[in-house]
Amino acid sequence: MIQLKIGGQDVTEAIVPPIALEDDVTTGPVSMNVTLARVANLSVESGNIVTLYINQKLWFLGFVFEWKNTSDSKKEVTAYDPIKYFLKDKDDFAFVKKTPTQVIQFLCNKYGVKIGNIVNIPIVFPTLYFRGDKNLYEVIITVLTEAKKKTGQKYWVRFDNGLQVFEKVPPQKVIVLGSGLESSEYGESIEEMYNRVRIVNRENNISVVAEDKTSQAKYGMMTTLEEYGAKTKAEALAYAKKKLAEMNKVAKTMSITHVHGLGEQRFWCGDYVYVADPTVTIAANGYYFKKVSYEIHRNYVRLSGELSFTDDLPIIEYEAPEEKKSSNSGGKNSGKGYNSKAAKAVREKVKEMGLTITSSRRSAKKNAEVGGSKTSYHLKGQAYDVAGPKAKLDQFAAWARNSGLFRKVLWQVKGHYDHVHVDWD
Numbered sequence: 001m002i003q004l005k006i007g008g009q010d011v012t013e014a015i016v017p018p019i020a021l022e023d024d025v026t027t028g029p030v031s032m033n034v035t036l037a038r039v040a041n042l043s044v045e046s047g048n049i050v051t052l053y054i055n056q057k058l059w060f061l062g063f064v065f066e067w068k069n070t071s072d073s074k075k076e077v078t079a080y081d082p083i084k085y086f087l088k089d090k091d092d093f094a095f096v097k098k099t100p101t102q103v104i105q106f107l108c109n110k111y112g113v114k115i116g117n118i119v120n121i122p123i124v125f126p127t128l129y130f131r132g133d134k135n136l137y138e139v140i141i142t143v144l145t146e147a148k149k150k151t152g153q154k155y156w157v158r159f160d161n162g163l164q165v166f167e168k169v170p171p172q173k174v175i176v177l178g179s180g181l182e183s184s185e186y187g188e189s190i191e192e193m194y195n196r197v198r199i200v201n202r203e204n205n206i207s208v209v210a211e212d213k214t215s216q217a218k219y220g221m222m223t224t225l226e227e228y229g230a231k232t233k234a235e236a237l238a239y240a241k242k243k244l245a246e247m248n249k250v251a252k253t254m255s256i257t258h259v260h261g262l263g264e265q266r267f268w269c270g271d272y273v274y275v276a277d278p279t280v281t282i283a284a285n286g287y288y289f290k291k292v293s294y295e296i297h298r299n300y301v302r303l304s305g306e307l308s309f310t311d312d313l314p315i316i317e318y319e320a321p322e323e324k325k326s327s328n329s330g331g332k333n334s335g336k337g338y339n340s341k342a343a344k345a346v347r348e349k350v351k352e353m354g355l356t357i358t359s360s361r362r363s364a365k366k367n368a369e370v371g372g373s374k375t376s377y378h379l380k381g382q383a384y385d386v387a388g389p390k391a392k393l394d395q396f397a398a399w400a401r402n403s404g405l406f407r408k409v410l411w412q413v414k415g416h417y418d419h420v421h422v423d424w425d
Contacts, residue, residue, distance in 0.1 A: 001054070001055055001056070001262070002015070002019075002052070002053070002054055002262070002296065002298065003051075003052070003053040003054075004019070004034065004050075004051070004052050004053075005049075005050070005051045006044055006048050006049075006050050006064065006077065007043065007044065007045060007048035007049060007064075008049070009042075009043065011036055011042060011044075013039070014036040014037045014038075014039050014042055015034060015035075015036060015037075016034075016035040016036060016037055016074060017296070017297045017298055018295035018296050018297050018302070019032065019033070019034045019052065019294075019295075019296040020032065020033040020034070020293070020294065020295060020296075021059070021060060021292075021293065021294040021296065022291075022292075022293050023268055023269050023289075023291065023292040023293075024269065024290075024291045024292075025156075025157075025158075025269040025270065025290070025291075025313060025314065026314055028083045028084070028086065028087050028137045029062070029080040029081045029082070029083035029084040029086075029087065029159065030060060030062070030080070030081045030083075030158075030159065031078065031079070031080050031081075032050065032052065032060050032062060032077075032078070032079045032080075033076070033077070033078050033079075034076075034077050034079075035074050035075070035076050035077075036074065036075045036076075036077065037073070037074060037075075038069065038073045038074060038075050042075065044064060044067045044075060044077055045064065045067075046064050046065065046066070046067065047063055047064060048063065048064040049061070049062075049063060050062050050063060050064060050077075050079040052296075054262050054266070054296070055262055055263055057266070058160075058161055059266055059296075060079075060081065061081060061082075061159075061161055062079040062080050062081040062082065062084070063079055063080065063082070063084070064077055064078070064079050065078055065079060065080050065084065066078040081159040082112075082113045082114065082159055082163070083113070083137060083159050083163070085111055085112070085113060085136075086107070086111065086113065086135060086136035086137040086140065087135050087136075087137050088135070089111055089135060089136045090132045090133075090134065090135050090136070091130075091132055091136075092130065092131055092132050093128070093129070093130045093139070094127070094128075094129050094130075095125060095127070095128040095129075096126070096127055097124055097125070097126060097127075098124065098125055098128070099120075099121055099122065099123060099124055099125070100121040100123065100125070100143045100144060100146075100147045101118055101119065101120050101121050101165075103125075103128070103139075103140075103143050104118055104140055104143065104163070104165055105118060107136050107139065107140065108163055111136065113159075113163055114161070114162045114163065115162055115163055116159075116160060116161060116162025116163050116164040117162070117164050117165075117166065118163065118164070118165040119155070119165055119166050119167055121147050121151065121155070123147060123150050123151060125143075125146070128143070128146075128318065130142075134316070138316055140157060140165075141157075141313055141314055141315075141316045142316045142317070142318050143318075144157065144165070144313060145313070145315050145316055145317055145318070146317070146318050149228070153167050153168075154167065154168035154311065154312060154313075155167060155168065155313065156168050156270045156311075156313060157313065158268055158269070158270070160268070168270065168311055170272075171272045174272060174273070174274050174286065175265055175267075175271075175272075175273050175274065176273075176274045176275075176276055177256065177258050177273055177274070177275050177276065178275075178276035180258050180259045180260045181256060181257075181258050181275070181276075182256075182257040182258060182259055182302075183256065183257045184254060184255065184256045184257075184275065185254065185255045185256075186252070186253070186254050187252075187253050187254075188250050188251065188252050188253070189250070189251045189253060190219050190222075190250055190251070191251070191389070192247075192251055193215075193219065193222055193247065193248060193249060193250065193251070194222045194223065194224040194244075194247040194248065195211060195212045195215035195216050195219065195221065195222055195244070195247075195248045196209065196210075196211040196212075196216065196221055196222065196223040196224070196244075197209065197210045197211070197223075197224055197225075197226070197240045197243045197244045197247065198223060198224070198225045198226075198240070198358065199225075199226055199228045199230065199236045199237075199239055199240040199243070200225065200226075200227055200228070200236075201227065201228060201229060201230050201231075201236065202227070204230070204231065205365075205366070206230055206232070206233055206236050207236075208233055208236045208237045208240050209240065210237065210240035210241045210243070210244040211244070212244065212248050215248055220389075220390055221418050222388070222389055223356070223358065223387040223388075223418060223419070224243075224247065224356050224387070225356050225357070225358040225387065226243065226317070249310075251308060251309070251310065252308070252309050253290075253306065253307065253308050254275065254287055254306075254307045254308075255304070255305065255306050255307065256275060256303075256304070256305050256307065257302065257303070257304050258302070258303045258304075258305075259300055259301070259302050259303075260300065260301060260303070261299070261300055261301075262296075262299065262300065262301060264301070266294075267289055267292050267303065267305065268289065268292060269289050269290065269291065269292055270288060270289060270311055271288065271289050271292075272286060272287070272288055272311070273286070273287060273288075273289065273305075273307070274286045274287075275287060275307070286309075287307035287308060287309060288307060288308055288309070288310065288311035289305050289306070289307055290305075290306045290307060290308045291305065291306040292304075292305050293305070337361075337380070337381040337382055338360065338361070338381060340382075340424060341405060342405040342406060342422075342424035343382075343384070343424070345403065345405055346384050346386070346400075346422060349396060349399060350386055350396075353388070353392050353395065353396060354388065354392070355386050355387065355388035355392060355393070355396060356386065356387050356388055357384050357385070357386055358385045358386065358387045358419055359378060359383075359384065359385035359419075360378070360381070360383070360384055360385075361378060361379075361381040362376070362378040362379060364379065367379055371415075377407070377408075377423035377424075378423075382423055382424055382425070383421065383422065383423035383424075384421075384422055384423075385419045385420070385421050386419060386420045386421075386422070387418060387419040387420075393411065393419070393420050394411075396420055397409055397411035397412075397420045400420065400422050405424060406422045406423065406424050407423050407424050407425050408421070408422070408423050409421070409422050410422075
């Protein structure tokens with residue numbers, strides 16, 4: 001049994017099936033799209049509360065963000081759960097001696113998002129500053145990313161009649177999808193693989209590398225860099241090896257379409273399921289949902305899902321914002337060093353493309369250790385090295401050369417086969 005209410009009005013009888021639900025953790029909120037017949041007294045306004053119950057269980061709670069009347073006498077409505085408001089809000093924040101739990105609770109209370117069960121994460125951040133460059137959902141993901149670094153525990157976030165933040169642990173009950181399976185596809189990807197991990201602590205002048213030469217020979221070198229507060233090289237190397245084991249993997253993915261009755265469990269991103277596909281032997285394994293789409297009809301639902309062996313949230317690492325400095329207007333590269341237009345453009349492009357900045361300002365000692373030129377712009381704080389998959393570095397280098405922002409772009413020349421160097425005046 002389906003019940004849909006908008007603005008407190010029961011509009012179930014006006015539903016033109018199917019109702020569509022989309023759940024994708026990379027975008028944040030669950031969305032709902034529904035078409036209604038324009039019956040007498042039907043009223044829908046932006047901001048209306050929307051609730052969808054199936055067999056008296058709440059499947060969706062959100063707000064109308066868009067509606068329109070169509071020429072065939074129907075009304076199309078789009079609603080999102082309250083995480084949508086986190087995407088819409090950006091602001092400056094300074095969190096001092098706060099736990100991740102306290103940060104998330106503060107954001108929920110300040111921006112009017114109902115709090116559900118939020119796990120107590122017993123670590124304290126000395127300081128976290130955000131200068132409006134991230135929306136609030138990205139702030140939450142950043143906090144959980146940093147918490148994972150310190151606790152080693154995975155976390156998940158969703159809105160289920162309140163914001164839920166919980167530890168990801170192996171499921172006690174495994175749901176099997178078999179009968180009703182309409183289609184399945186299986187594939188592999190190295191898009192998010194890294195087979196060379198560099199860990200640095202610049203304050204203690206520590207830099208270590210863990211790598212898999214066999215993997216590099218087969219797939220090519222893919223390097224990631226991470227700042228980590230190791231006190232010794234041994235501690236840094238142990239952490240690098242741990243990260244390498246996590247990231248040096250071929251991602252096995254699967255997509256399915258499954259039809260079942262209204263009484264079956266509702267799946268969310270991050271849920272675990274066992275797919276029993278008799279036609280594809282290798283697909284008969286346990287997977288986590290990366291994306292869940294539902295078509296809800298009067299008497300059945302069609303579930304479409306993208307699945308993966310892994311169940312991580314997106315990774316957004318914390319970077320302390322640079323001090324804002326006055327800059328001259330009118331110059332093509334106003335500001336200096338890492339506050340310049342060129343430096344900001346690199347950081348934005350790196351974030352957009354999923355690349356990694358592996359080197360920025362160097363001391364004279366560090367520059368000598370890595371074999372840098374005595375006139376290197378890294379010494380001036382006017383250079384970046386950027387690493388990532390070769391195909392993406394090709395694109396990044398082409399963008400850099402065409403931007404007109406840089407004095408020099410070095411790629412696929414001696415000493416620059418695994419990273420792109422850019423510097424500016």
